[in-house]
Amino acid sequence: MARISTRLIPHVILVAFLLTLFALTGFAQTRMPQLKYTDRTLANGLRVLAAPDSSSPTVAIQVWYHVGSKDDPEKRSGFAHLFEHIMFKSTKNMKSEMMDRLTEDVGGFNNAFTNDDVTVYFEVVPSNYLETLIWAEADRLSGLNVDDANFKSERDVVKEEYRQGVLAPPYGRFFYMLQEKSFVDHPYKRPTIGSIEDLDAASLQDVQEFHSTYYRPDNATLVVVGDFDPKQLDVWIDKYFGPIPKPNRPLPRVKTKEPERKSETRFTEYGSNDLPAVGLTYLTPRQADPDSDVLRVADAILSAGESSRLYHSLIYTQQLAAEADSTSETREDASLFVLLAVLSAGKKSEDAEKSLLAEIKKLQDAPVSAAELEKAKNQIITDQLRQRETSNGKALALGEAAVLLGDPARVNTDLARLQAVTAADVQRVMKKYFTDANRMVLYYLPESAKQAKQMGEVRR
Amino acid sequence: MRIIHRLLALLALLVFAFGASAQTPQATPPPPATPHSGAFPKPAEQTLPNGLRVIVIERRESPLVSAQLLVKNGGEADPAELAGLADMTGSLLTKGTQSRDATKIAQEVESLGGSLNSGARWDSSYAQVSVMSTKIPQAMEILADVVRRPTFKSEEVERLRQQYLDNLTLALGDPGSIARFVAARVVFGESPYGHPLSGTTESLTRIAAADIAKMHSRYYRPDNAILVIGGDIAAKDGFALATKYFGDWSKPTAPLPSVDAAANNAAPKAGRVVVIDKPDAGQAAVYLARLGINRRDPDYFRGIVTNSVLSGYSGRLNQEIRIKRGLSYGAGSQLDARRDVGPFVASAQTKNESGAQVAELLLGEIARLSSSPPADAELTPRKAVLIGNFSRNLETVNGLVAQVATLALYGLSLDEINRYINNVQATTTADVQKFAGTRLDAKTSNIIIVGNARLFLPELQKKYPNVEVIPVSELDLNTALLRKKQQQ
Numbered sequence: 001m002a003r004i005s006t007r008l009i010p011h012v013i014l015v016a017f018l019l020t021l022f023a024l025t026g027f028a029q030t031r032m033p034q035l036k037y038t039d040r041t042l043a044n045g046l047r048v049l050a051a052p053d054s055s056s057p058t059v060a061i062q063v064w065y066h067v068g069s070k071d072d073p074e075k076r077s078g079f080a081h082l083f084e085h086i087m088f089k090s091t092k093n094m095k096s097e098m099m100d101r102l103t104e105d106v107g108g109f110n111n112a113f114t115n116d117d118v119t120v121y122f123e124v125v126p127s128n129y130l131e132t133l134i135w136a137e138a139d140r141l142s143g144l145n146v147d148d149a150n151f152k153s154e155r156d157v158v159k160e161e162y163r164q165g166v167l168a169p170p171y172g173r174f175f176y177m178l179q180e181k182s183f184v185d186h187p188y189k190r191p192t193i194g195s196i197e198d199l200d201a202a203s204l205q206d207v208q209e210f211h212s213t214y215y216r217p218d219n220a221t222l223v224v225v226g227d228f229d230p231k232q233l234d235v236w237i238d239k240y241f242g243p244i245p246k247p248n249r250p251l252p253r254v255k256t257k258e259p260e261r262k263s264e265t266r267f268t269e270y271g272s273n274d275l276p277a278v279g280l281t282y283l284t285p286r287q288a289d290p291d292s293d294v295l296r297v298a299d300a301i302l303s304a305g306e307s308s309r310l311y312h313s314l315i316y317t318q319q320l321a322a323e324a325d326s327t328s329e330t331r332e333d334a335s336l337f338v339l340l341a342v343l344s345a346g347k348k349s350e351d352a353e354k355s356l357l358a359e360i361k362k363l364q365d366a367p368v369s370a371a372e373l374e375k376a377k378n379q380i381i382t383d384q385l386r387q388r389e390t391s392n393g394k395a396l397a398l399g400e401a402a403v404l405l406g407d408p409a410r411v412n413t414d415l416a417r418l419q420a421v422t423a424a425d426v427q428r429v430m431k432k433y434f435t436d437a438n439r440m441v442l443y444y445l446p447e448s449a450k451q452a453k454q455m456g457e458v459r460r
Numbered sequence: 461m462r463i464i465h466r467l468l469a470l471l472a473l474l475v476f477a478f479g480a481s482a483q484t485p486q487a488t489p490p491p492p493a494t495p496h497s498g499a500f501p502k503p504a505e506q507t508l509p510n511g512l513r514v515i516v517i518e519r520r521e522s523p524l525v526s527a528q529l530l531v532k533n534g535g536e537a538d539p540a541e542l543a544g545l546a547d548m549t550g551s552l553l554t555k556g557t558q559s560r561d562a563t564k565i566a567q568e569v570e571s572l573g574g575s576l577n578s579g580a581r582w583d584s585s586y587a588q589v590s591v592m593s594t595k596i597p598q599a600m601e602i603l604a605d606v607v608r609r610p611t612f613k614s615e616e617v618e619r620l621r622q623q624y625l626d627n628l629t630l631a632l633g634d635p636g637s638i639a640r641f642v643a644a645r646v647v648f649g650e651s652p653y654g655h656p657l658s659g660t661t662e663s664l665t666r667i668a669a670a671d672i673a674k675m676h677s678r679y680y681r682p683d684n685a686i687l688v689i690g691g692d693i694a695a696k697d698g699f700a701l702a703t704k705y706f707g708d709w710s711k712p713t714a715p716l717p718s719v720d721a722a723a724n725n726a727a728p729k730a731g732r733v734v735v736i737d738k739p740d741a742g743q744a745a746v747y748l749a750r751l752g753i754n755r756r757d758p759d760y761f762r763g764i765v766t767n768s769v770l771s772g773y774s775g776r777l778n779q780e781i782r783i784k785r786g787l788s789y790g791a792g793s794q795l796d797a798r799r800d801v802g803p804f805v806a807s808a809q810t811k812n813e814s815g816a817q818v819a820e821l822l823l824g825e826i827a828r829l830s831s832s833p834p835a836d837a838e839l840t841p842r843k844a845v846l847i848g849n850f851s852r853n854l855e856t857v858n859g860l861v862a863q864v865a866t867l868a869l870y871g872l873s874l875d876e877i878n879r880y881i882n883n884v885q886a887t888t889t890a891d892v893q894k895f896a897g898t899r900l901d902a903k904t905s906n907i908i909i910v911g912n913a914r915l916f917l918p919e920l921q922k923k924y925p926n927v928e929v930i931p932v933s934e935l936d937l938n939t940a941l942l943r944k945k946q947q948q
Binding site for chain 1: 486487488489490491492493494495496497498521522523524554562563566567569570571572573574575590591592619622623625626627629630632633634635636740741742743745772773774782783784785786787788789809810811840841844845847848849851852855856857858
């Protein structure tokens with residue numbers, strides 16, 4: 001929840017997509033359209049993936065920059081995301097908000113999002129505007145031209161985004177701290193949205209440096225899906241992106257390794273929530289690791305739908321929780337498997353923790369049935385089909401495969417990987433990663449519980 | 461997105477000024493090419509002998525099918541003391557039938573890779589299933605079972621009641637949710653759209669299993685229902701499935717219950733300024749709310765175009781509040797047209813200190829629609845936004861089904877899908893000015909702010925000495941007064 005920050009409040013479809021963005025899988029027995037695409041790299045290093053589809057007269061354009069909040073400069077947490085907002089201000093040849101004129105005003109839309117590993121800009125427009133948008137994306141890769149007034153006003157917007165995402169919702173700080181407390185060394189310990197203090201410290205100079213460091217053609221992947229003529233597209237890309245030089249300076253990459261967890265860590269925090277929440281995280285391998293597919297299946301078994309194990313146990317049978325969920329939050333360098341529960345009125349956090357642990361133990365002790373495994377795979381496949389109903393959804397899948405999985409072909413081959421997951425695999429990964437030593441536990445309790453506790457301490 | 465030829469031809473004429481005066485290919489954007497055309501799918505329909513209206517919309521690109529069974533009454537039919545009854549009734553459909561318990565229903569649907577949702581909205585209740593197209597026969601059988609033969613067992617009623625109470629507790633921790641609840645009470649008072657759709661703490665406690673069964677038998681009948689099937693399915697196959705699973709759903713002899721369309725005409729006094737003081741709020745939710753229009757209003761398209769001038773990323777509200785002043789992550793408005801007159805709401809969340817300023821900006825923009833209506837240069841892009849959103853919404857199977865279901869629910873021609881673009885395009889500057897002046901008058905609007913009142917109340921009181929301040933602990937959503945009665 002706190003890990004992805006977007007330029008605008010995303011609409012529901014986008015939210016649904018983002019929740020499963022890092023969980024691409026394949027397709028079972030039903031007819032599944034293969035995504036046919038071309039893949040080329042310009043001399044300056046820009047990778048171009050293109051998939052023509054003229055079923056509707058629109059086109060989706062995306063630019064994936066391989067830079068995320070893990071690359072935030074020192075004492076500038078939240079910077080990559082703030083920078084994403086700044087990319088909609090004045091660029092080399094565009095005045096502020098011109099990107100909106102080129103998209104929204106002609107019946108299209110634009111947005112962007114930043115997470116720990118990538119920053120992605122996207123537009124969907126009537127297809128006759130494709131050349132215009134290729135020009136515009138090339139222009140903002142070429143350079144920014146932001147003034148201080150624009151910078152400060154947009155920084156205020158991001159601070160409001162922080163308040164709206166972290167401070168206003170009753171569990172905003174809970175999700176924020178779940179990430180913060182899950183990493184010790186790796187910059188993933190800084191949630192993407194950052195902090196007000198660090199945002200206030202950011203300057204226009206930081207903006208220029210960040211652009212010249214990370215916004216370069218050899219750190220970008222352009223994805224175009226929809227209604228276009230491939231030959232014409234190549235001409236436009238060569239014309240507008242081709243002349244952008246590849247810098248000589250090296251691209252900095254995060255080298256920090258998150259150390260293995262040696263023993264359980266536990267935290268108790270207090271907030272304005274009326275119902276307590278409990279979260280557990282386990283450190284899991286990088287996204288490209290083959291175990292990610294198995295963890296995705298385990299996640300579906302635990303929490304996809306009302307027949308899932310967490311729903312059935314914590315919400316339905318025990319009536320212990322108002323919400324119970326799991327997520328395999330994959331990341332490029334190191335991932336988290338998160339389990340959480342928001343308690344039902346009058347129920348104890350300790351009981352929710354016990355029940356979450358009991359569900360983990362069940363998956364460790366016995367293999368899942370063939371029917372339950374098949375159900376989980378079918379759920380994942382249907383989710384993916386819904387994602388790929390639109391050009392923008394297809395482009396997101398293609399970009400993720402190329403940038404985060406290192407191979408665009410995985411947009412089509414992940415089906416086989418998913419189908420290959422067995423009950424024994426699920427049991428194996430549950431035993432391997434879900435150990436006591438690999439666990440972080442966060443209790444998020446109402447402020448009133450703290451007062452009660454303090455009064456008790458005074459009396460003693 | 462499927463934008464038809466006429467629209468694109470029109471937009472193509474709007475070649476950007478900067479495009480027309482190009483100096484070098486790099487310094488200015490290249491102009492658009494000739495637009496390509498597309499078309500919307502055409503719905504087919506039949507009415508079964510039992511009165512069930514069946515609509516099928518073919519869209520074969522993705523192997524997905526959605527089917528929605530819509531009952532033509534929802535939260536507006538809740539008795540005053542039983543707010544949340546229609547929603548609980550709808551939610552309980554999937555919690556047990558004569559032949560399946562809740563667990564079995566979830567397992568069967570999810571084994572198909574599908575999802576089954578049910579509940580109530582304003583003006584309708586629904587059960588909707590969405591699956592891969594190869595699984596639609598099994599899914600339709602389950603859909604019919606939950607709609608026709610739910611059992612409403614008391615243990616399921618109790619379980620759901622606790623879930624609703626917990627969800628309400630969660631919502632009451634969020635300034636935006638509180639503001640929406642309060643706005644409905646302020647705008648509609650104690651008439652049917654005034655209560656929270658999912659009930660209040662008190663009403664949820666009162667709802668009995670017998671009330672739920674009565675709600676179901678009164679409204680869930682084939683002659684008060686519509687079945688919409690959309691996606692990767694031939695129309696004839698859709699009709700055959702409908703006949704097979706809903707054809708023997710018998711129509712009761714009792715006449716259909718009538719809907720009191722005039723219930724909202726007794727609107728409460730407008731111009732209230734209500735502050736809900738929540739000292740631990742991390743942000744203030746600022747809402748401007750008033751009566752809007754009903755869905756069959758002849759001004760509907762003028763209304764949605766007017767709203768589009770205000771709302772959306774580059775709409776006037778977001779321009780003034782976010783883009784120019786950095787006061788919010790997003791400001792916008794909704795004109796929620798229902799069977800009876802629905803609400804118009806403009807809103808933004810901002811730091812507590814800016815609560816009063818944002819309220820003034822919201823009001824100012826509503827008033828400015830009349831004093832400074834959008835000329836074509838502003839209006840044309842806002843129409844394009846509306847048309848683009850509409851077209852993209854029809855791009856997914858679920859979006860397509862939802863659009864068609866809404867038209868059917870309000871008795872509008874299904875062909876409105878294909879007239880939408882023309883209707884939007886026909887709206888003029890004068891139409892917007894007139895609509896804003898006569899239907900959205902800022903002076904008869906209400907202001908609601910939920911937040912840490914200490915930080916914005918003094919400024920607000922300067923302009924509105926009549927402001928009502930209610931501590932969140934004393935908030936009562938059961939009455940238009942909004943305040944708990946003093947204990948004797």
